[in-house]
Amino acid sequence: LIQTSRAKGIPKESPTKAIGIKAPDSVVSKVSGLNLADSSDLDKFMHTFFPREIVNGMGTREKTLRYILRHTQLLPRQFITYLNQIAKDGFESGAAVSFQFTSEVIVNAIKQKEGLVCAGVFNGFKSLYPRAEAVCEVLLPQISQVFSYGDFHKIPNQSIGKIPSFDDELKCLQLLVEIGAVGVVEEERSGYLVGEFSYNMPLNLRSVQ
Numbered sequence: 001l002i003q004t005s006r007a008k009g010i011p012k013e014s015p016t017k018a019i020g021i022k023a024p025d026s027v028v029s030k031v032s033g034l035n036l037a038d039s040s041d042l043d044k045f046m047h048t049f050f051p052r053e054i055v056n057g058m059g060t061r062e063k064t065l066r067y068i069l070r071h072t073q074l075l076p077r078q079f080i081t082y083l084n085q086i087a088k089d090g091f092e093s094g095a096a097v098s099f100q101f102t103s104e105v106i107v108n109a110i111k112q113k114e115g116l117v118c119a120g121v122f123n124g125f126k127s128l129y130p131r132a133e134a135v136c137e138v139l140l141p142q143i144s145q146v147f148s149y150g151d152f153h154k155i156p157n158q159s160i161g162k163i164p165s166f167d168d169e170l171k172c173l174q175l176l177v178e179i180g181a182v183g184v185v186e187e188e189r190s191g192y193l194v195g196e197f198s199y200n201m202p203l204n205l206r207s208v209q
Contacts, residue, residue: 027099054103057111064106066192071110071117073180073199078117085109125179134163135175146185146193149173 030048034041043065050064072078086109090101122133129135142155152173160169176182183197 023099024097049099050101050106051103054106056107062191064103068106068110070192071114073121073197075199078120081113081117082110085113121179129175129179131163132175132179135172136181138162139172139176140181 027048031045034045036042036045046065052064053061054064054067056062056067068079068082071082086101086106089109089112090105093102093105095101095105119133122136125132138159139155142159143152153169155169160172163172173182178198180197180199183195185193185195187194
């Protein structure tokens with residue numbers, strides 16, 4: 001990510017490789033001494049290129065890194081997909097000189113690629129749940145961001161009946177849990193709902209109920 005053969009701060013014995021791109025010397029000087037394994041240095045690195053906050057689609061301010069990460073299942077390939085689109089859109093809009101990516105560029109890049117990231121999740125579960133996309137399309141619009149098992153039970157049977165091979169609510173809920181579309185809320189902290197999902201810890205239907 002910097003214009004050097006190796007990122008300074010990474011031990012020589014580390015297998016990690018730096019990815020070289022052409023950046024202005026003024027940008028390189030800000031990040032070349034950072035150790036990206038250190039959280040505070042990583043924060044400095046990110047904010048060399050991104051604003052500390054963006055204005056999200058709901059019109060509220062949000063920490064930039066949190067905004068990007070909450071559109072992933074914490075998989076590096078998903079994060080990189082978004083970063084690539086941010087870079088592409090940013091450079092096309094004039095960021096090649098300053099290497100500063102605006103809130104608008106970041107939010108629009110997420111919108112462009114979130115469908116691709118979502119499709120990747122469905123594809124990953126295709127052998128186990130070939131109807132995952134259909135289940136999400138039918139059921140997710142009918143539940144709120146936070147809901148109880150009782151709320152889920154109130155979804156009309158005719159809606160669930162539209163999905164072949166998923167004709168009961170328990171099958172549908174199990175699918176939503178296992179693909180990481182539904183998790184368990186632990187608490188609300190700093191304006192965010194903190195929860196547990198199957199992709200960061202094992203969850204089963206009983207724990208969700």
